[in-house]
Amino acid sequence: MNGTLTLYDCATAPSPRRARILLAEKGVAHHTVQVDLRSGEQFSPAYRAVNPQCTVPALQLPDGLVLTDNAAIAAWLEAAYPQPALMGTTPEEKAAIASWQWRAEFDGLFAVAEALRNGSPAMANRALPGPVDYPQIPELAQRGVARISQFLVTLNEQLSAHEFVAGASFSVADITACVAVDFARVVKVKPDERHPHLLRWRAQLGQRPSFAL
Numbered sequence: 001m002n003g004t005l006t007l008y009d010c011a012t013a014p015s016p017r018r019a020r021i022l023l024a025e026k027g028v029a030h031h032t033v034q035v036d037l038r039s040g041e042q043f044s045p046a047y048r049a050v051n052p053q054c055t056v057p058a059l060q061l062p063d064g065l066v067l068t069d070n071a072a073i074a075a076w077l078e079a080a081y082p083q084p085a086l087m088g089t090t091p092e093e094k095a096a097i098a099s100w101q102w103r104a105e106f107d108g109l110f111a112v113a114e115a116l117r118n119g120s121p122a123m124a125n126r127a128l129p130g131p132v133d134y135p136q137i138p139e140l141a142q143r144g145v146a147r148i149s150q151f152l153v154t155l156n157e158q159l160s161a162h163e164f165v166a167g168a169s170f171s172v173a174d175i176t177a178c179v180a181v182d183f184a185r186v187v188k189v190k191p192d193e194r195h196p197h198l199l200r201w202r203a204q205l206g207q208r209p210s211f212a213l
Helices: 014-026 045-050 070-080 091-119 138-159 172-187 196-205
Strands: 006-009 031-034 058-060
Touching: 006 014, 014 070, 014 091, 014 172, 058 070, 070 172, 091 138, 091 172, 138 172, 138 196, 172 196
Parallel strands: 006 031
Antiparallel strands: 006 058
8 A cells, every 4th residue: 555654643552552563563654643642732723633532543544534543443454454364364253353352442441441540630530531521430440440350360261272362363352452451550450470371471472573662
């Protein structure tokens, strides 16, 4: 494919890390624009013109179309750059990967975000990302910690029987699950000796250059 892709990124945030890893695994060259979330640059008029959702990542295609979430970015990249296949090749693989991708998002990433955004004083009135302010609900912070702790147990059980999250092959589900596991450290949840299969998998992913991004 000809033309330059532009990734709107934030080096310290988990969501754009997913896009960075995916682009690296696909071997897709792109330009990067850093968006400073700490200073609130995502709410600036300039960035709102790029992504009215005021979130990162966003991927601008050569024709000017902007993909404003990881679901769209992954779907587009898989269609535009089908090799290596990261969303499955058979109906069964596609179904398994889609299922674990959703679980890694909902029980993993969303759970950590729930704990962080509802428990951090720095995020008062910012309980959800995006252009609308929502108040914190402290009880959701406690629930988020419990949810991500259970996700580590579930993930460890799955990895006891499979090399990768959705089966025998590396996929987008591994990317999302790994970013969730790494992100959980911000709420003081991390795998330990109770999760030996998860630790094996995380060490294995650490050998892939993309996971250093």
